[in-house]
Amino acid sequence: MKYCVTASLLAALTLLAGCSPEVGSKAWCEDMEATPKGEWTANEARDYAKNCLFRSDD
Incomplete structure (x- = not known):
């Protein structure tokens, strides 16, 4: 039973x-x-800064 719950999650x-x-x-x-x-x-903060704040759309 425990395996089924874990697999479902x-x-x-x-x-x-x-x-x-x-x-x-x-x-x-x-x-x-x-x-x-x-x-x-x-x-997430690092990825946001890297990809959203410092993005260059060259």
Whole structure:
């Protein structure tokens, strides 16, 4: 029974992860702007700075 619950949760997380925009995309930057800064992880803050603030659209 415990295995089924774990497998179900893993499957659900995998499906949800497939729906989120790619890190660094315009949609991801917009999602991050709508998220309170206190909820960002250190990696998200770094990726936001790298991909959204310092982006060069050459």
